[in-house]
Amino acid sequence: MAVRTEIRDLPHGRLRLLILDRPEARNALDTASLAGLLDAVDEADRDPDLRGVLLTGAGGTFSAGADVREPLDDGGRRRTELLTTLFTHLTHLRVPTAAAIEGAAVGGGAELAGACDLRVAGASARLRFPGADFGVPIGMARTVGQVGLSVAKDWVLSGREVPAAEAEARGLVQRLVADGDALVVAVAWLEQVAARDPATIALLKRLFDDHGGMRDRAAFENDLLRAQAETGRLPRLDRDLPGTVRPRRG
Secondary structure, eight states: OOEEEEEEEETTEEEEEEEEOOGGGTTOBOHHHHHHHHHHHHHHHTOTTEEEEEEEESTTOSBOOBOTTSOOTTTTHHHHHHHHHHHHHHHTOSSOEEEEEOSEEETHHHHHHHTSSEEEEETTOEEEOOGGGTTOOOSHHHHHHHHOHHHHHHHHHHOOOEEHHHHHHHTSOSEEEOTTOHHHHHHHHHHHHHTSOHHHHHHHHHHHHHHTTHHHHHHHHHHHHHHHHHHSSOOOHHHHSOGGGSSOOO
């Protein structure tokens, strides 16, 4: 299976660990793994005892991003829809979420980590936002709110590799740990938050997303990606997107 789920019981509820398990492809995100991950997120959201979700990758790599070797008969429309829907559902989960990053988190992999509430990275981890390399307008929505406008422009426009230490110094990574310890530290944070009142946590998460502008930015970026998948070209803001998406609330 491309995605494995592990359940950990807590004194009051449970955690779900969602593990990308395509080590032979460096956990690249193909259509099947995206569908499996989206199903796992939605199944978790239906769990009344859910208190937290952790996302990580098997084999020492978080995720190499979209699987560029996957044949796409529809121009990538289904994969894009799965990807954007996954980002949305993960961001809007009522429970706290954490990413345990070991190795590389590239492109869609970096975006998945960015959609979580907390990021824990091993010392040798590295992130990259290479959308501009492939003509894909992605990377703005989450980074600008997490590291600030100037740093987000640096990372996203250059597509350069960002070492974990730099990501931690700029605020994208909240815990920088020894290699191999990211999972343990991320789970410990989720367990700590799980001890708080779940209704208050859910409300606070919604307030953070609304007042930080995340919902509007993510909705706009998702519409850009969907428009590109439909037209097969870089979208034009005034022609390909209705004005109602700038801004809008889900």
